[in-house]
Amino acid sequence: MQIELRTLLTERLGSRYPIIQSPMTWVSDARLAGDVSSAGGFGIFASTTVRAGEVDAEIVRIRQSTSAPFGVYATGLQPNLDEVVDAVIRHNVRGFCYGRGVTSATLERLKSHGVVCMTNVGAVRHAVKAVEVGADILLVQGGEGGGHTGAASTMVLLPQVLDAVDVPVVAAGGFRDGRGLAAALACGAVGVAMGTRFMMTTNTRVAAPTLAHYANVTDPARITVSTAIDGLPQRVIANRLVSAMEQNTAALQMIPALRAAWNFRTQQKLSFLQFLAMSLKSLREGPVAASQALRMARLPELLRLGLEQGDVEHGLLPAGQAAAAITEIVSCEQVIREIVQVASQRLKSIDKEIALV
Numbered sequence: 001m002q003i004e005l006r007t008l009l010t011e012r013l014g015s016r017y018p019i020i021q022s023p024m025t026w027v028s029d030a031r032l033a034g035d036v037s038s039a040g041g042f043g044i045f046a047s048t049t050v051r052a053g054e055v056d057a058e059i060v061r062i063r064q065s066t067s068a069p070f071g072v073y074a075t076g077l078q079p080n081l082d083e084v085v086d087a088v089i090r091h092n093v094r095g096f097c098y099g100r101g102v103t104s105a106t107l108e109r110l111k112s113h114g115v116v117c118m119t120n121v122g123a124v125r126h127a128v129k130a131v132e133v134g135a136d137i138l139l140v141q142g143g144e145g146g147g148h149t150g151a152a153s154t155m156v157l158l159p160q161v162l163d164a165v166d167v168p169v170v171a172a173g174g175f176r177d178g179r180g181l182a183a184a185l186a187c188g189a190v191g192v193a194m195g196t197r198f199m200m201t202t203n204t205r206v207a208a209p210t211l212a213h214y215a216n217v218t219d220p221a222r223i224t225v226s227t228a229i230d231g232l233p234q235r236v237i238a239n240r241l242v243s244a245m246e247q248n249t250a251a252l253q254m255i256p257a258l259r260a261a262w263n264f265r266t267q268q269k270l271s272f273l274q275f276l277a278m279s280l281k282s283l284r285e286g287p288v289a290a291s292q293a294l295r296m297a298r299l300p301e302l303l304r305l306g307l308e309q310g311d312v313e314h315g316l317l318p319a320g321q322a323a324a325a326i327t328e329i330v331s332c333e334q335v336i337r338e339i340v341q342v343a344s345q346r347l348k349s350i351d352k353e354i355a356l357v
Contacts, residue, residue, distance in 0.1 A: 003340050003344050005340055005344055006018075007191055008168050012168065013094055013116060015069060017339075018185070018190060019041040019191060019336055019340075020041065020139065020172075020192070023046040024147065024318070025303060027199050027205065027206065029058075030045055030058045031204075032205070033071075035066075036070075036198060036336075037069065038065065039333040039335075039336045040336050042071060044073050044097050045062060047072055047084045048075060055084050056087045059087050071093065071116075072084060072087075074098055074099070075101055076098070076099070081102070088110065088115060089110065089113045092114075095117075096110050097120075098117065098118075104133045107134035116136050116137060118136060119135050119139065120172065122150025122157070124161055127140065127164055127165050128165060131165050137168045140154070140157055140172060142156070142157050142172070143173065144174030145174065145195065145235065146223075146235050146318045146320035147234055148234055149225065149233055149234065153174075154171060158171050158188075162189070168190040170189060170193050171184035171189040171191070172192065174321055175197070178340065178344075179343070181343040182343045186347075194322075196322050198332060200326050200329055201330060201335060210315075211329050214237070214319065214323055217319070217324055219324060222238050222324070223238075224236065228242065229299070230299065234318065235321070236317050237319050239313045239315075240314060241314050
């Protein structure tokens, strides 16, 4: 029997269940997004590392794999943003999840074509600003989440954001099972977003040795936050790479960052003038932001080393704290089915277990 678990999120996005697959650079490819959506969640394809001219083909791949709605993620700093936005509109993609640098004018254009716009936030002030700029839905990520993350825990941050904004709020950071979904809905969220839980499935492109390494990390203390990678807090599994970066100064990291940025220019088929324009855009945000953007250019290379090539000591291993509680690698379909079953049971039993007088 199919369980009905409908919220404002499923109404807005058209998904069967209020579960979003968080966008993850390099990991959230067309296959994962399509598989999550087919299983009843809302898959999001991350376009951040897709070469210019190839976004359209990736969206077509998702369309061929599922009839369910899905989303696309992009940032304002990637050079092919206009291409992504055009493709989202042309293919009637349901949702657009965005990161730093996307303007209100871009959001208005997308929304005028019926695209639901959403973004991640990690602080109350960021949530308020995102709504002012034009976000339809907020993904509120607490410090438990993997990759770039904030300081406040989800269960502290979530109620604060719910009180501060009047748009639907999705809880993210630390979620992996049905009890978490039930807790988020009880708090007032319209659903949950999960990255690590979907990355640790049989549907991802992550190498088998890396998945095994993730599953063997059972101590949350090994999943640490470091600012040494690109100057922003990132939650990752500690390894030799992170230790070396923390011992180096930011200046020493600039040489490999410059090399990675130039390689990025080649991969994206950018002319020197286009690359210069992108660099100047980062500089306008300030020298600190420019340094961070330059060091971020190395992230795809480090992520590929750790996640695709299976080098768990010298590659980057982003992970939420939930990874320490995940010991079994199963399919997206099984993950979603079990989450929905447990959440439904917990929500139905609340009034039986708690006496309201």
